[in-house]
Amino acid sequence: MSDLMRILPAIALRGTTILPGMIVHFDISRDKSIKAVETAMMKDQVIYLVTQRDPEAEDPGMADLYKIGTIAEIKQVVKAPKNTLRILVEGIERAEILGLENNDKYLEAEVAAFDQQDLTALSDNAKEAMLRNLKELFITYCTENPKISKELAAQLLEMEDIERLVDQIAIHLPLPYTDRQRILEGISLEDRYEALGLVLSNEIQIMEIRIDLQTKVKERIDKNQREYILREQLKLIREELGEDHTQTDAEQFIEEARKLQASEEIREKIIKEIDRFKNMNSGAAESTVMRGYIETLLSLPWDKASEDNRDLKKANEILEADHYGLEKVKERIMEFLAVRTLTQKGESPILCLVGPPGTGKTSIAKSVARALDKEYVRICLGGVRDEAEIRGHRRTYVGAMPGRIASGMQQAGVKNPLMLLDEIDKVSSDYKGDTSSALLEVLDSEQNNKFRDHYVEIPLDLSEVLFIATANDMQTIPKPLLDRMEIIEVTSYTENEKEHIAKEHLIPKQIKAHGLNKGQLSLTDKALKEMIHGYTKEAGVRSLERKIGEICRKTAREILEKGENKVSVTVKNLDTYLGKPVYTYQMKNETDEVGIVRGLAWTSVGGDTLQIEVNLMPGTGEFLLTGQLGDVMKESAQTGISYIRSIAAEYGIEPEFFQKNDLHIHIPEGAVPKDGPSAGITMATAMISAITGTPVKADVAMTGEITLRGRVLPIGGLKEKLLAAKNARIKKVVVPAQNKPDVEEMSQEITQGLDIAYVDTMSQVLDIALAGKED
Template sequence: MTNIRRTMPIVALRGMTILPDTLIHFDINRKITIKAVETAMEKDQQVILLMQKDPDVEEPTFEDLYHIGTIAEIKQLIKLPGDVIRVMVQGLQRGEVCEFYTDQSYLYGDVEEKEDTGMEQLSEIELTAYLRGIKSVLEVYAMENPRLSKDLVKTMLLDEDLPHLLNLVATNISFSYDVKQDLLEVCDVTERYEQTCVALTNEIEILRIRKDFQARVKEKVDKNQKEYIMREQLKIIREELGDKDSSTEAEEFLARAKKLKASKKVKEQIEKEIERYKNIGNNSSESSVVRGYIESLLALPWDKVSKDKKDIKNAKMVLDEDHYGLKKVKDRIIEFLAVRSLTKKGDSPIICLVGPPGTGKTSIAKSVARALDKEYVRICLGGVRDEAEIRGHRRTYVGAMPGRIAMGLKNAGVKNPLMLLDEIDKVSNDYKGDTFSALLEVLDSEQNKRFVDHYVEIPIDLSEVLFIATANSVQTIPRPLLDRMELIEVNSYSQNEKEHIAKEHLIKKQIEKNGLNVKQLSISDKAISHIISGYTKEAGVRNLERKIGEICRKVAREILEDKKKSVKITDKNLEHYLGKVRYSFDEINKEDEIGIVRGLAWTSVGGDTLQIEVNVMPGKGNFELTGKLGDVMKESAKAGISYIRSISEQYGIKKEFYEKNDIHIHIPEGAVPKDGPSAGITMATAMLSAITKKKVRADLAMTGEITLRGRVLPIGGLKEKILAAKAAKVKLVLVPKKNKSDIEELEKEITTGIEIQFVDTMDDVLSYAFVK
């Protein structure tokens, strides 16, 4: 016998399971459900009722519904106020949705009718035994639950149709919706009988336990005293759970307080709170608040410290092992260790690592903690806008708790951990207080010896905590907070540094992470270089690690599918694993041109080159700037044209030239916002070249701010700019003379292979820029 399959609308039910042989009504107000019911009324008045797995889903899909439900006939529709329709349905039989469709307005599907099975194998004696079994359990349930209608029980006890009786029991007994759904999905009658009996027996046990609990409460309380009843119920619950009363708990707290490593003043304060808790008793609503406060005080490491490793050689080895480069950070940590070794105890520095994302700021804090053998606590400040997150909530508030600093010490278990304040530049403020100001006391070495958390109330000593903060930019950090931290810049990595990091750290890490070993995968040096230049565009190495991980995953698949023993990645087969090359650097032009000058820019993902183009056209003296330039860049262009007009006589430019010609400055990649003063001399050179028709060297790039009198002012981001110039194969770079010290600080591998000339005025710039 094949089950009949037909198409019918689907009604999704929330928190309700309807079984066959049931006449029931429910309300609907969702558009998809109303449309499904209306469609059914236009046809054969039949729908399939499916229960949602999550009742909160407003627009369910096939994955959100159980596939087995009840085919029902709509008996009646009543419109109620507020666009609500009350539907009365008669459950007919089980059905399973095999195919699911939607036309946006309602759900429907191909439904296969599910017949009851297993009845034909039952003998008369077995059927009688099953009927008596379910009825006997039902009678016991009726005795335990006097609220169940006697007429309903009588009707069920007289029913001799086993499938019909099982459906009646599942409908009328207060099973959970999940249990009802499980019973609905079972077509075999004998299996459904067993599940129904088990569910019914569980309900009987629940009723008995509940009745026993109520009886025990009644023995101990006076019915006329509501407050006394509630207290006795709470007492019995505590006895059942094995909780101790306040006096016993207070004794335990006192014992812990005596063992606590803390000053006499702190211990006196804690003992005072314990005595208060003992007198309050369990019945007061304040007892739980005081208990939580005492537990927080006992959990804090008041005078408990860990012993730092003072071996400078070991610390240097650990830092070099975990990170390549980052010389300034490593030197500062070694200096701190040296001072600590000589003085035995010194103020811990408050270091702020500033740099682009992915440059290893967060991971170096872990390495420092490992090098010094300190406990490591990370506190993410990104998006924190409530001052109480730092200072803690006052205990008068509901749900009060210590601030993140106090909680960090509690988690560390010692008073001298390394505490990483991650993303300190992304702290925000709102009406609840100034979060930056709350950090002032934490990060001030003169004040944090007695840091007061509003919840703890007893001053906490933070002077031995080694604070390391990270930030992508210092622009959003207020000056008073910035003044309390020692800034160390973590700049972009050069191509060579990225290659070292990939070979020494990232490849090993990703091979292990993806279940491979060193023999199964090797990546050539040329391939690594190609990944860095062609598939990533960043200051750090986060995307580089992702690309190496992508290679490892594809190699793992090849090893399993194609039974390969090992794979070697070269620059020739790299496209097979990573696809086509995504990035390429704009290289220098082949020929010297008029009105085109290459500038250097700093971006959040490293350095880049900007080719500035200037055209001079007959017109009415208009001055136009395009390329989505910011206000500072527009002002630099105006300063540049003012300087050029002031020196027009030197270059034989007629006075009426500016009235009869339009000047148009354009910087390509018009969709990318650009701003900053460092393109000032570049735009001035390009404009003067276009006006005087003098060619500019194609192998030259420049950066610097211009003044009205033609002076060249210093700029920032030189490391990234020099790296971008090298990538574009620039031979000569013009840098402001006042940036000479910044250039001298750069590693030789960055400046090697490129000529750097220092300029002080526009005359110096033009002497190098214009083709002789």
Template sequence: MSKEVKSLPMVALRGMTVLPEMVTHFDVSRERSIQAIEEAMQEEGQKVFLTAQKDIEDEEPGMEDLQQIGTIASIRQVIKLPRNLLRVLISGEKRAVINTIEFTDPYMRANVTVIDNVNETPELSTDSEANSANLEAMARGLKEIYMEYVMRLPKYPKDMIKQIQEYTKLCQVVDQIAANVPLEQKDLQELLEEPDLLKRYQMLAFKLVNEMQIMDIKEEIQKKVKERVDQNQREYILREQLKQIREELGEDNTISDAEEFEAAAAKLKASKEVKEKLQKEINRFKSSMNSPAENGVIRTYIETMLEMPWDKAVKDHKDIAYAKKVLEEDHYGLEQVKERVLEFLAVRALTRKGESPILCLVGPPGTGKTSIAKSLARALKKPYVRISLGGVRDEAEIRGHRKTYVGAMPGRIAAGLRSAGVKNPLMLLDEIDKVSNDYKGDTFSALLEVLDGEQNYRFRDHYLEVPIDLSEVLFVTTANTLQTIPRPLLDRMEVIEVSSYTENEKMHIAMEHLIPKQLKKHGLKSEQLHISKGAVWKMARNYTKEAGVRQLERKIGDICRKAAREILENKKDTVRVTESSLHKYLGREKYTYQKANLTDEVGIVRGLAWTSVGGDTLQIEVNVMPGKGEMILTGQLGDVMKESARTGITYIRSIGREYDIAEDFFEKHDLHIHIPEGAVPKDGPSAGITMATAMLSAVTGQKVRADIAMTGEITLRGRVLPIGGLKEKLLAAKSAGMKTVLVPEENKEDVEELSLEITKGLEIIPVSHMEEVLRRAFDIDQKE
């Protein structure tokens, strides 16, 4: 920076910055500025110092109110204008920094130091030729950016473009471009205050590129706005033209959408509250004609309201004989369900209305819970609506979304009513046990309002905003388990258990329903494919393992496909599938049942278990070996079964004297309890008496009857507690060839409810204490 100091008249500019090489003009109105210009005109060289004010509203700025770096300029022309104005044409020359302001009256005079350009000819490389090439490349690059920038500016002077293109030195290009492009004042001030040429070059290039990006964004936004406005204008013009054409053609019968809505609302069977809400929305629809977005939302809402069956109901079918016939046609067995439905119909016929029950069908997969609901709808001649709740976790799925949201729609309940077309359909809520919750609300609580008879006559859907009467809807729900259903919701429903099918029931279902269904599905006639009862029986026992009949139906489908191919390839008229030829169509057997042992053994007892695919038998084995009194449990036992084993060993130790067991026996021996198929987890409160019997047999050496099976939980004092899943367990015992089954005394009533088909061939003995269990297992009465 040089030490050249000058004393010059000074003019404070408002909202303007002058750069070196800039030729521009400005108007002067303040008396001090006019005096400064006149003084500069009288001095040698006609020089004036120009700097910008920080605040353009300040009339008498001081040292601290001015930018410290300004420009020394030559005055080229002064023109006097009316109202005591001067128009001054100047040419910027050099940067300068204010040292002091000498005086401010009658004009401002400043003592300034001239700032030389830094790096006016910068050395970018040690090689002079390379350095020259780099500087020329930078100058050309900046000129290209400048050309791209000014081409976007309307009415930019072409002679200025030509003039700048003639400059070759980087310093000239930077100063000339900075002086002749329309940048904001703060950007010009930053360029003025930067004496380093390279930094000024980078700053200018960045600002020009940034300005072009802003122009691109602005242009894109304007284009989108224009397109939207043009589209709205086009739609408006087309509507007006269509209206005019209709008038010219004399089509007076053509009425507006609003009039159509009003006519439909007048015919709608609904309460006064609903009609008032509907009329209010129609009025809003009329006033929103010029706003397509709002108009579309209101139109959708009105159409939804008009489609809802507010007071439209289907007449109940009260023919009990017809309902019984339909239920018998569609399903084999399920007596409890059929009886409950017929009872409901009888009450409905007598009271003419009756309270609609909420039936909850609970059972394993594939047992026909969903098809029962469909048959019930057919028996009642009601519209059938199925709503799958599996995985629903948003409360809005049930209650609907507020219509202020984008894409709002009614909840599943309201949508189900709309699709049914009546207010009293049969509505199936499928998989209610698989509903989940998250941060969006409690779905179970929303279902509580739907299924509660004291609340659902005024169910509020968030989208519709008016109450819906659900009291006449016949709700049927299905679930695989009751464990995940909250107690308050479960309390509102009448639970009907749909238990596992027996093999005989599976055979009847297959022959009467599944085979005809699959024949029709695969394009076969009954005379083309014949499957024997023995083949169906074997499929149910050895090719499927399930509580329902879903896998069995798939196996029948496999046979139908292979039979269809055989008929076409071998030109056969009929294909017969028997028990002996079944492996030809389905391959080797997948499942085998572990039969009863042929001989009585020590430490081996057959237990019974319930699984999600029916019942099964568990052979519990116990070995005794010298040790330190430890108890080893293997076979993937759960916590409940481990506790049952500990309870059983405690009970055995308490009665050790009765069986002549040495007092120190359990301190010198280890017990190993194992349940085969160790890869399969096992748990449940029903194996207590089985493990206790096996342990006592192993300790005393007494043999346990091979044809006896047992189920029940044990207490420390030897009481036998009740269990669940008795039907499935007895079916498993029967399949395994057991002759005697010990069940808890408290399950005696459950045994009486079972059909003869299940209990036939089994000696079912109720027991209340371990003494009875041991006496039967060791066959002590017979030995005595």
């Protein structure tokens, strides 16, 4: 850098960089820039040109300007309209801006030029290598960029001075101002050479990629044009040969649409879509999507219906033959059929069969379809979490398809099938939508005559579909969805019912499935009862069917290996086929005991008994609960102890008793979680027994919830609980009085042999359960 500093008027350039040796004209309109030109013209016509970092800045400061600019000589000034000057300048040399002077009228910069002799001190070999490399790069650039004139390229390639060549290439190439600024900031020859080489290499790469993309696009366009021309030629050849009678896809679709059993409005909409398909290029990607959509519309049963069976006697025979028990379900189906026969139409009910697994909910839907001569479609909703599974995808998505309801109608081929919505309690929701909300429209008789699938778009009539839903737990079905369905409870089977089902359905089915004849296997009644009692413990009959299948497999092996003609399974040899009994029932206690009460519980696979134990020990009034109890049972225990403390005087319990003793409630099988509002009176009875030292009768079991004032509230799952009591050989069962209607609805088979006591208050429970009290 020279010692001579200069103070020059300056112009801040926007989007332009001037290099030394460039002769260029540009327009200026800012007042400060015009004043700077006027000042320069009055002196020696020398001005400092520096580029702004941000072209949008109106009044740039030192931080807004690049550090290196160009000292230039003004050659010409011409006034232009709208207070604009057009000036012609020639770049002289690079200079660094050191600072801006305080001048309100124009930009005045303190600049320092560079000593060029010190910056070009390179060996001749280095200069020659740089010259050859730069020429090679420039030739490649000119080859890729046809806009560079041949004359200019030849003129530049004739230069043998590397310094001059670098400057001239930078001046004449159409480069962005940022690249020119990078070259300008190369102070030494080596720096400028590197900057220019990098810019040229980048430009060559960009042009190669651009040419490659253009080639690919051109090839694709040419292919489409070629296919179009060939198709037109083929069409013309067929016409010349008299073969133009061959139907196109569009013509075939139109013919199918005219034959379609649908309203005129729907038919017109389908034909409109076919017309769009006809005018579409068959090579286009959208053509395949449109074809699939039209095929879906033509396969839907718009007005096509099947003839229902109206013979009540025949329907009843089929239902009775297929299923043992399930009286409520059969009765409701027969009522529906009677109404349909009288009215010739009648609204299809939406039934929901709720009950434990294996009780025949899914299979009864199939039997109903057979009894009514309806097409049967099963839609499994377990784990479905995407709303599009029900309503379909919108056709804007790649791979869009109709929802399960529309697909079910398509599969049935008629608009009045029986549609089974299996496991409706197991639908879920996530960020893709709420599946249960999508089902609201499907299961609402006021709305489903115009159900709109997102893919189909044309409203579907679901009003004649007979929907039957199944669920294991009614509590997990959303309330709005539950409100639209008629609930029919399919409860647990008794051991007697299981025996009938096994004889009439399961044994013949498994014998046939395993390739046996009726005479090759016999199972005695006692063996069957033992199998039901000792090898299965469930509400339904799935495990029982598997055990029968196990016997059939072993029978088949014996017939083939030992040459047996017939295998007879009795109680004595049952363990050779099934092993030792898997389940044992906890029988009633032999003697009356203090602090031990038998409770009744409902589980997802039937009923069970719980033995609640209470221990009393000296302490500080601590209250312990163990046995993996849920929140509801913990609250019931707290309510029970509060009730006992309120009536302590009646039982001669001293007030300070609860501060001097600890109470520990435990329900055995601690690994099994237990919860539910039906153990309140059981825990309260056990606590009073332990506190007063009064034994509880061994042959009494109970179920019911307790309030703070000792009232007994009703509970659910009573049928399963009573069956559990019978299995435990318990004679007396204490039940809330409000559950009396539930007991009266049960078959005599369940209640036979049980002495059921109905109670309203806790005092009645204690009178029945505690030994020494009168019944």
